[in-house]
Amino acid sequence: MLSRHAEALFWFGRYLERAEDTSRMLDVTYHNLLESPPTEEAAAWHELLEVLFVDQAFGGRRLDAPGVTHYLVTDADNPGSIVCSVGRARENAFGVRDRISTELWEAINQFHLDLQSWDVAGDLERQPYGVFRTVRNRCQMIAGVASQTMPRDDGYRFILLGLMLERAEMACRLLAVRYARLLHAGRPMSFQAWLAVLKSVSAYEAYLKSHDASFDPTRVLEFLLLSPSFPRSVLFSLRVAEAQLDRLAGAEDGAHLIRLMGRVRARAEFCDIDDVLVTGLDQFLESLQGEIYDVAQLVDRYFFRAGTDLELHAYQAT
Amino acid sequence: MLDSRAGIETQFSEVYGADGVYPHYKALMARLEVLGEDDLAHRSRLLESIFRSLGITFGLSGDEEGRERTWPMDLVPRIIPPGEWAHVEAGLVQRVRALNLFLDDLYVGEQAVLNDGIVPRWIVESAAGYMREAYGVPAPLGSRCVVAGIDIVRDGQGVYRVLEDNLRVPSGISYVLENRVAMTRVLPLAFEHHRVRPVNHYGSSLLAALRAISPTAAAGEPTIVVLTPGVANSAYFEHAFLARQMGVELVEGRDLIVDDHVVFMRTTRGLQRVDVIYRRLNDEFLDPVVFRSDSLLGVPGLVAAARAGNVSIANAIGNGAADDKGVYPFVPDLISFYLGEEAVLPNVTTYLPWEPDQRQVIMDRLDRLVFKPVAEAGGYGIVIGPTASDETLAATAAAIEADPRGFIAQEVVQLSTHPTAFDGRLSPRHIDLRPFVLSGEDIEVIPGGLTRVALPEGSLIVNSSQGGGSKDTWVLEGDAT
Amino acid sequence: MRIKIRYESAFEYPEAVRESHNVLRACPADDEHQTVHRYEVHVAPTGRIQSYRDYWGTRVDSFGIRRPHGSLVVSAEADVTTGERPAPKPGAPMSRYGSDAVVLGHHSYLQRSPHADWSEDLGDEARDTIGGLDTAVEAVVALHDHVADVIDYAPGATYVGMDVNDVRRRRKGVCQDFAHLAIAMYRSAGIPARYVSGYLYAADQTVAVAPEIAEIINATHAWVEAFVPGFGWWGIDPTNPTPVGELHVKIGHGRDYDDVMPLRGVYHGPADHKLGVSVTMSREQLSQAQSQQQQ
Numbered sequence A: 001m002l003s004r005h006a007e008a009l010f011w012f013g014r015y016l017e018r019a020e021d022t023s024r025m026l027d028v029t030y031h032n033l034l035e036s037p038p039t040e041e042a043a044a045w046h047e048l049l050e051v052l053f054v055d056q057a058f059g060g061r062r063l064d065a066p067g068v069t070h071y072l073v074t075d076a077d078n079p080g081s082i083v084c085s086v087g088r089a090r091e092n093a094f095g096v097r098d099r100i101s102t103e104l105w106e107a108i109n110q111f112h113l114d115l116q117s118w119d120v121a122g123d124l125e126r127q128p129y130g131v132f133r134t135v136r137n138r139c140q141m142i143a144g145v146a147s148q149t150m151p152r153d154d155g156y157r158f159i160l161l162g163l164m165l166e167r168a169e170m171a172c173r174l175l176a177v178r179y180a181r182l183l184h185a186g187r188p189m190s191f192q193a194w195l196a197v198l199k200s201v202s203a204y205e206a207y208l209k210s211h212d213a214s215f216d217p218t219r220v221l222e223f224l225l226l227s228p229s230f231p232r233s234v235l236f237s238l239r240v241a242e243a244q245l246d247r248l249a250g251a252e253d254g255a256h257l258i259r260l261m262g263r264v265r266a267r268a269e270f271c272d273i274d275d276v277l278v279t280g281l282d283q284f285l286e287s288l289q290g291e292i293y294d295v296a297q298l299v300d301r302y303f304f305r306a307g308t309d310l311e312l313h314a315y316q317a318t
Numbered sequence B: 001m002l003d004s005r006a007g008i009e010t011q012f013s014e015v016y017g018a019d020g021v022y023p024h025y026k027a028l029m030a031r032l033e034v035l036g037e038d039d040l041a042h043r044s045r046l047l048e049s050i051f052r053s054l055g056i057t058f059g060l061s062g063d064e065e066g067r068e069r070t071w072p073m074d075l076v077p078r079i080i081p082p083g084e085w086a087h088v089e090a091g092l093v094q095r096v097r098a099l100n101l102f103l104d105d106l107y108v109g110e111q112a113v114l115n116d117g118i119v120p121r122w123i124v125e126s127a128a129g130y131m132r133e134a135y136g137v138p139a140p141l142g143s144r145c146v147v148a149g150i151d152i153v154r155d156g157q158g159v160y161r162v163l164e165d166n167l168r169v170p171s172g173i174s175y176v177l178e179n180r181v182a183m184t185r186v187l188p189l190a191f192e193h194h195r196v197r198p199v200n201h202y203g204s205s206l207l208a209a210l211r212a213i214s215p216t217a218a219a220g221e222p223t224i225v226v227l228t229p230g231v232a233n234s235a236y237f238e239h240a241f242l243a244r245q246m247g248v249e250l251v252e253g254r255d256l257i258v259d260d261h262v263v264f265m266r267t268t269r270g271l272q273r274v275d276v277i278y279r280r281l282n283d284e285f286l287d288p289v290v291f292r293s294d295s296l297l298g299v300p301g302l303v304a305a306a307r308a309g310n311v312s313i314a315n316a317i318g319n320g321a322a323d324d325k326g327v328y329p330f331v332p333d334l335i336s337f338y339l340g341e342e343a344v345l346p347n348v349t350t351y352l353p354w355e356p357d358q359r360q361v362i363m364d365r366l367d368r369l370v371f372k373p374v375a376e377a378g379g380y381g382i383v384i385g386p387t388a389s390d391e392t393l394a395a396t397a398a399a400i401e402a403d404p405r406g407f408i409a410q411e412v413v414q415l416s417t418h419p420t421a422f423d424g425r426l427s428p429r430h431i432d433l434r435p436f437v438l439s440g441e442d443i444e445v446i447p448g449g450l451t452r453v454a455l456p457e458g459s460l461i462v463n464s465s466q467g468g469g470s471k472d473t474w475v476l477e478g479d480a481t
Numbered sequence C: 001m002r003i004k005i006r007y008e009s010a011f012e013y014p015e016a017v018r019e020s021h022n023v024l025r026a027c028p029a030d031d032e033h034q035t036v037h038r039y040e041v042h043v044a045p046t047g048r049i050q051s052y053r054d055y056w057g058t059r060v061d062s063f064g065i066r067r068p069h070g071s072l073v074v075s076a077e078a079d080v081t082t083g084e085r086p087a088p089k090p091g092a093p094m095s096r097y098g099s100d101a102v103v104l105g106h107h108s109y110l111q112r113s114p115h116a117d118w119s120e121d122l123g124d125e126a127r128d129t130i131g132g133l134d135t136a137v138e139a140v141v142a143l144h145d146h147v148a149d150v151i152d153y154a155p156g157a158t159y160v161g162m163d164v165n166d167v168r169r170r171r172k173g174v175c176q177d178f179a180h181l182a183i184a185m186y187r188s189a190g191i192p193a194r195y196v197s198g199y200l201y202a203a204d205q206t207v208a209v210a211p212e213i214a215e216i217i218n219a220t221h222a223w224v225e226a227f228v229p230g231f232g233w234w235g236i237d238p239t240n241p242t243p244v245g246e247l248h249v250k251i252g253h254g255r256d257y258d259d260v261m262p263l264r265g266v267y268h269g270p271a272d273h274k275l276g277v278s279v280t281m282s283r284e285q286l287s288q289a290q291s292q293q294q295q
Helices: A003-033 A038-051 A065-073 A082-095 A102-117 A120-126 A128-149 A154-185 A191-200 A204-210 A217-226 A234-248 A255-269 A273-279 A281-305 B002-009 B023-054 B082-107 B121-125 B173-186 B188-193 B202-212 B236-246 B302-307 B328-339 B356-364 B390-402 C094-098 C100-105 C120-130 C136-150 C164-170 C175-188 C288-294
Strands: A312-317 B057-059 B068-070 B073-080 B147-154 B160-166 B224-227 B249-251 B256-259 B262-267 B270-273 B276-279 B312-314 B369-373 B407-411 B417-422 B425-434 B436-439 B443-445 B450-454 B468-475 C002-017 C019-024 C034-044 C049-053 C059-065 C069-082 C193-200 C215-218 C220-228 C232-236 C248-254 C263-268 C274-283
Touching (some): A003 A082, A038 A065, A038 A154, A102 A128, A120 A128, A128 A154, A191 A217, A204 A217, A217 A255, B023 B068, B023 B417, B073 B173, B121 C100, B160 B328, B173 B202, B173 B450, B173 B468, B236 B249, B262 B302, B302 C049, B356 B390, B417 B450, B417 B468, C002 C193, C002 C263, C094 C100, C120 C164, C120 C175, C136 C175, C136 C220, C164 C175, C220 C248
Parallel strands (some): B224 B276
Antiparallel strands (some): B147 B160, B147 B425, B147 B436, B436 B443, C002 C069, C002 C274, C049 C059, C193 C220
């Protein structure tokens, strides 16, 4: 398929997942703060912005729940806000309208139009949870439409690749937000806090089926990072991404890309969670994130750019 | 004087003759009568909702915000009986054949037509669409106008006349196909009493024509693409539509690269060679190496690749030399020069002010003629005699005296009228016709074409960007006699 | 005169260029008064060159390079014999310029073009300059002399593509400006004129004699051909007082610079680049056999 189409499909997947994950992280932070002393609020929001790499861009805005939720959900100045991400996902889908199913186009287009007409800002003040839940549901619905209506060809694989790389990266960040706070606070998380983390990634029920309800922090972490069967774990996401790349990249010149992807997945798969906790979870998550980023960069160079990333200039010589 | 005055006021009705409804319209008009006003109004609304839900729209010219309007289609189809169509078809084939020969003569031939003075050299040299950069670029089979849209009108006597040739990137065929599909849904019973010639083979006919002009260098099955300026273009819908109909890739300039004078498209599995490009991008944007160097829509090196015979570009570069206003009056002469035949379809009567005797005719009848500046494109500077003020006419006369080669003058053409539905009631409106002609191995005319309707009462402006509508156009099966 | 010419354009880029496409017009024309013995184009890094004659009859070499490169050197070597070009005798009256044969036969050389788009004032100036003159030759010479008088040769004072009316106001320019100004004035007065691109065998573009030294380094040159009824195209050089002849090596002609510019192209890469253009010319020593043949 055309590199330009592949790129649009890849980014469609990424932006869709980004919108969903942003709403999840907001949700975790927001609800944990309900049980925390008010003095921690500013620090918690700042950490969230840091993890999303937008703390600089956030600048001097109000560092509280309304300020940050507005910035991350509706702010047009924040290219990573949910409204912008959905807009970008829709824009990319528009560029490949002929390549995706009509149902998928209608689903993303309608979501985008709804976000434009719906008073998101008002609802965020009244009932933030409702907003987060709606965004999550709609994103899941759109991903479902994709999987139900798209043939399993390269086009679908690029959507899935984008979605899974974004999810793996964001899952690392999500864990980083929560555990960073835990480590810095130096006190155990409450039962309610664990419940929130698991619920926010729709993992509560899945976790209970494989573990008991004692919520050993190590086991929860292991589940979210390394579960081979839970579809939002880091390992699961990396495996799905790897499976797509195996099919997409040519055996010869794609070998480098496939090798890099395999290395990242193996690093997650074969890590020892107890060792990681001893040597430093935050460093581990950070370097894993970095490697996932490298894979995405290489995907970009290998499939999409192929030497056209430079501007065109005209000259004359006498 | 009196005669020409009368000519202006006569309007030819497509449906009603001196003896009532023409035979080929009887069944349709009877059917519409049975349905009644309310039902017709309902079906018109249904038609609109079909186009809206399919997202079939067009960009309004001059709309800064790029708003789009739902494609307006009228409920009442236009019917062309087999005999009439055979005449039109023969005229179109003949005309396009001559235009192809003319363009080949200009770009890769001896320019015999200029050397023999059939068309004055200065006319061609001053045509904005004459691309000297394309001199020497071959077009396989001489099929330079792979897709031609020839605008035809009927004068007061019902004579089919060519108003304008569109040989660069004519648009509108997607509406022809969509109109037909919508019509079969909204007025299915009307089809029962007619054998209407299908139009849905357009995609495969176009594909066949594009295959036919594939360069000989192409090995095996040629790879064909549609090149679009992008989603921002007002005809993007049609570009995507055509790519889908042909089952080929819709590409933008940035998808293509040229390596050693061979064109490739960038795919996720590496570079894939491209043999034929059906481009919907104007000449001056095609290749910044030879045309506008600031164009980012085109493909650097494309013209050199075409010159090397490694890729075929449809329509060929520089076709604007043949659909130029100044060249138009000479098309009947081209037909006789290249084919030794008389033109089947006449032009609208045109006067050339640089010929002294014709200039006299013009000066005597300033208030009866239409004046078109030769060098201007897009309808700029047109003066319509019957509606112009005395000052304007005087200024036009002075301008013509000062620069007789700057203008051509034409008789005012009164377009024919056709019943058109408004809230279930039928009322006559002016129409024209743009048939589509394909040049590949042979020349093929798609039955009918796009009938455009001037919706405001009395208006002669059929352009969809200026409030025009459209009709499904039925060419009936049957003997041509 | 037998002359060897080496044209070279050398590009240096601060970062690698990924891809470039280029069109070169550096080959001397083969016509009645000029014979090309040899012409070769070299490109480094190499690319496949496609050569053809364009609409104006000029040889074009077109090539693309599609791999990363930090520099590009385009060079063309020619070996050419030039001869004197005859000048017209005064004969044809000015009125011949109004005839259909001239007006229609040379229509494109009478129109405005991007680099020869004259203002009303410039047109008046041209008509004033030739007012009262009877013959075509006198008019052509008068406008030539006028342009040579009003413009001072000043490298760096203008850029290619500068409006001719600005050139006239600033009274400074290089050979392209002299040529465009002359063309604009000729055309405004109804005299068909075309732009000529070429080489001048002179150490200084404004000096009229062949250099003493064997090899000189200069730049490409530009002059004008004006149409004289009953004679044809007459080469005339407003930058240099010498008649167009043995020292002038013509590449080709067109409506203006755009039709015959020596090298143009596009590339994917950094906006900045360094470009050095040089033309090296030398007189070939005639072998004994050749000089005997010439006698």
